[in-house]
Amino acid sequence: MAMMSRIFASPAVRRSPALRSLLSGLWLGWQIETNWANPIVFITYFIARPVASLTILVVMYSVIAQDILGTPFFAYVYLGGALYLLAGQIVVGVSWVVIEDREHYRVAKQIYTAPVNSYAYLLGRGIARFAVSVLSVSITIPLGVLVFRLPVTWSAIDFPLLIVSTLLGLIAMAALGVIIGSYTYQITRQAFSVGDTLNGVFYLLTGAVFPIELLPEVLRPLGYLLPSTYWLELARRALIPQPVAFQAISSLNTETLLAILAGMAVVFAVLSVVVFIWSMRLAKERGVLDVETNY
Amino acid sequence: MTANYAIETYDLKRIYKIRGPKRKDDPAERVALGGVSLQVARGGLFGLLGPNGAGKTTLIKILSTLLLPSSGRALVDGLDVTKDVTEIRRRISMVSGGETSGFGLLTVEENLWMFARFYGLENADAKRRIDEMLEVVGIADRRRTKIADLSTGLRQKMNFIRGFISDPDIIFLDEPTLGLDVTAARDVREFVKRWLRQNPDRTILLTTHYMAEADELCDRLAIIDSGKLLVEDTPAGLKKRVQDEAMFVLKVAPLGKPVEGDRIEDVPGVQRLAVTDHDAHVELTMALTGEDALPGVLAHLSRRGAGLVSLEKREPTLEDVFIQLVGRRLTEAAGVEA
Numbered sequence: 001m002a003m004m005s006r007i008f009a010s011p012a013v014r015r016s017p018a019l020r021s022l023l024s025g026l027w028l029g030w031q032i033e034t035n036w037a038n039p040i041v042f043i044t045y046f047i048a049r050p051v052a053s054l055t056i057l058v059v060m061y062s063v064i065a066q067d068i069l070g071t072p073f074f075a076y077v078y079l080g081g082a083l084y085l086l087a088g089q090i091v092v093g094v095s096w097v098v099i100e101d102r103e104h105y106r107v108a109k110q111i112y113t114a115p116v117n118s119y120a121y122l123l124g125r126g127i128a129r130f131a132v133s134v135l136s137v138s139i140t141i142p143l144g145v146l147v148f149r150l151p152v153t154w155s156a157i158d159f160p161l162l163i164v165s166t167l168l169g170l171i172a173m174a175a176l177g178v179i180i181g182s183y184t185y186q187i188t189r190q191a192f193s194v195g196d197t198l199n200g201v202f203y204l205l206t207g208a209v210f211p212i213e214l215l216p217e218v219l220r221p222l223g224y225l226l227p228s229t230y231w232l233e234l235a236r237r238a239l240i241p242q243p244v245a246f247q248a249i250s251s252l253n254t255e256t257l258l259a260i261l262a263g264m265a266v267v268f269a270v271l272s273v274v275v276f277i278w279s280m281r282l283a284k285e286r287g288v289l290d291v292e293t294n295y
Numbered sequence: 296m297t298a299n300y301a302i303e304t305y306d307l308k309r310i311y312k313i314r315g316p317k318r319k320d321d322p323a324e325r326v327a328l329g330g331v332s333l334q335v336a337r338g339g340l341f342g343l344l345g346p347n348g349a350g351k352t353t354l355i356k357i358l359s360t361l362l363l364p365s366s367g368r369a370l371v372d373g374l375d376v377t378k379d380v381t382e383i384r385r386r387i388s389m390v391s392g393g394e395t396s397g398f399g400l401l402t403v404e405e406n407l408w409m410f411a412r413f414y415g416l417e418n419a420d421a422k423r424r425i426d427e428m429l430e431v432v433g434i435a436d437r438r439r440t441k442i443a444d445l446s447t448g449l450r451q452k453m454n455f456i457r458g459f460i461s462d463p464d465i466i467f468l469d470e471p472t473l474g475l476d477v478t479a480a481r482d483v484r485e486f487v488k489r490w491l492r493q494n495p496d497r498t499i500l501l502t503t504h505y506m507a508e509a510d511e512l513c514d515r516l517a518i519i520d521s522g523k524l525l526v527e528d529t530p531a532g533l534k535k536r537v538q539d540e541a542m543f544v545l546k547v548a549p550l551g552k553p554v555e556g557d558r559i560e561d562v563p564g565v566q567r568l569a570v571t572d573h574d575a576h577v578e579l580t581m582a583l584t585g586e587d588a589l590p591g592v593l594a595h596l597s598r599r600g601a602g603l604v605s606l607e608k609r610e611p612t613l614e615d616v617f618i619q620l621v622g623r624r625l626t627e628a629a630g631v632e633a
Contacts, residue, residue, distance in 0.1 A: 005408075005418045017381075017415065024412045031401060105398050109391065110457065113359045114413040115384040284363045287311060287356070 021117035025124020026131075029097070033132040050136045051143060054081050057209065058148055072240075075151050079236050080208040082140040086133045087228040090173045091202060092195035093129035094122050094181035099192055108290040119178065119276050126177045130170065141239070152239050161254065162238035168261045169231030175268035176227060182272075182279035188291050208232060212249060224249075227268060230261040300370070301465050301498035302335035302358060307367035309353050309522075327353040329522035330367065335515075340491055340499040342513030344506070344613065350522040351502035352391075355467045358500070359389045372464060385414075388466045390458035392451065392473030399443030403434065403453050406442055407460060414461035421460070428456040432486055448479030455486060462494075468501045472508060484512060506613045516613070518620055525620045530613060537611040537619055540566055540582040543589065544607045548576040551599035562595045564588020569624040576604050580624070582615060 004027050013019050034042060061077055102108040112118065144150035184194050205215065205223040212223040223229050233249055234257050249257065283289040309328040313321070328350045335341045343351045356362035357369050360380045369376045371383045397406055404425060411421035429435040432452045442450060451471070458466060468487070472480035491499065503509050509516055510530050517527040526533065550570075553559075559579070560568050566582040583589060586608075596603060618624060 008412055009418050014415070014417075020412060020415060024409060027412075028398065028401075028409055031405070032398065107397065109356075109359075109361055109389065110410070111413070112361055113384060113387065113389045114410065114461075115381055115415065116413050281363070284361065287362050290356075290361050
């Protein structure tokens with residue numbers, strides 16, 4: 001809290017309600033995501049759970065493909081599964097924040113009667129979820145290298161590409177998260193199903209564990225509309241720079257993918273502001289902004 | 296420029312659409328506010344008194360920018376609730392009763408610090424106010440307790456600090472003592488009175504369905520029922536309206552069956568009657584034109600076989616005003632035939 005106090009005291013933060021709201025959301029999100037139980041539960045949830053999920057994936061592929069560890073396809077699957085943790089957390093995480101504030105913590109009316117920039121606040125909460133998931137990924141990828149012969153080497157990682165694509169991906173996916181969160185405001189019962197359902201759908205469409213080209217033709221355009229599709233592929237190419245046999249959207253080079261992701265970041269950011277403003281007004285019209293259904 | 300009134304509403308309506316009525320004859324909408332016009336002067340405590348479902352919370356939600364009105368106009372500190380949302384939010388705060396809310400994993404101090412951030416308070420200011428208010432409400436020793444570990448009363452005290460920490464010009468208290476025990480409710484009322492004494496230029500809009508609370512706290516009071524504002528005056532002014540009548544409370548067990556065409560209300564001199572069914576007895580609260588009407592009432596009760604347990608004459612209360620205006624008690628027991 002002392003460090004945050006110093007940040008909040010800086011002139012830039014004092015002048016900008018949006019920045020203040022973003023940082024408040026970020027601080028609160030971090031407190032919630034890292035402090036909500038005890039260290040054992042935290043480790044279980046953020047490390048053991050993703051490791052277990054990925055191990056299941058590895059075992060399934062090993063059985064089906066008869067020892068594929070260390071192959072490019074295995075790398076594709078493993079990295080996709082590990083990195084999707086980040087994408088999923090931020091894309092559907094904002095939706096969860098809306099539900100948590102409204103139904104679980106029941107603070108919606110306290111927050112939305114305060115002079116908070118709600119968009120920035122939600123973004124901050126979503127980014128906190130993303131940041132905490134980085135911990136999971138920073139465990140699961142080295143684990144893959146050590147245990148499952150994942151062909152990632154520290155010296156070969158294209159860090160500039162990884163950082164730039166992750167920043168662009170973060171903007172685009174956070175904006176998509178706000179759009180989904182905006183929709184969640186309108187759902188009073190079963191709101192939790194929005195995030196759960198979309199998480200599953202995006203996992204399927206985004207090319208996390210198999211190239212998007214393997215999807216039925218009718219579903220492929222949906223995958224191409226998701227920023228996580230491009231970010232996952234760019235992050236994979238940054239972690240394993242040499243060309244591999246199984247690249248999603250293989251017809252596009254890295255520069256093109258980056259350009260698409262940058263364009264998506266702009267489009268989704270603008271769209272998310274428009275949708276959010278519209279959704280807040282609609283929620284106030286319908287009287288569901290602070291609704292508690294006890295569902 | 297300072298607005299003349301802290302709060303103004305003009306023919307304010309709020310209608311909720313009911314989605315998917317179960318039967319054809321079920322209503323498709325519910326009127327929560329049916330055209331409320333109200334002006335609350337700056338400074339002091341204005342009360343809204345009414346039963347559950349009267350429209351009190353709906354009105355507060357509109358004024359605190361959580362809900363849009365269906366029609367009409369509402370101004371807070373001269374600002375329009377539909378247009379000047381951010382500016383209004385800088386000047387107001389809201390505390391609701393019966394809340395179990397709060398980020399349970401944060402400590403009291405962390406939670407208050409975070410809300411101080413929301414309101415853009417300077418660090419030093421925030422810290423000073425948190426320290427002061429924790430002392431004032433008597434929970435300074437709980438500053439490092441997680442909210443999840445607080446009792447309902449302590450949590451509401453923390454909630455009060457949260458509401459007042461931004462030093463708002465206008466604060467909305469929505470049933471602030473709901474669910475609190477007697478001691479905690481008294482502490483909350485004392486806190487409110489002290490704050491207003493120290494800040495006479497600030498305005499509090501309080502909703503309650505506790506008559507005694509409204510009587511004790513409010514400078515002015517409006518009675519609201521079924522989305523309509525019925526009357527507005529000082530508590531003393533409201534009680535004056537029923538001072539010409541003789542108020543009696545009779546407890547009877549049993550009440551007995553009324554004889555056809557011979558109800559208590561038909562007894563000469565009975566102005567109004569409210570019936571409350573308790574486990575062991577039935578309570579009749581009645582306004583008579585004068586004491587000389589009482590023998591007629593007792594004779595009626597005797598005819599129907601009612602057993603008189605107690606009889607009390609009392610001074611008029613806000614409840615009597617409410618009964619006069621609405622025709623029933625604030626917490627009316629249903630299904631008792633008088």
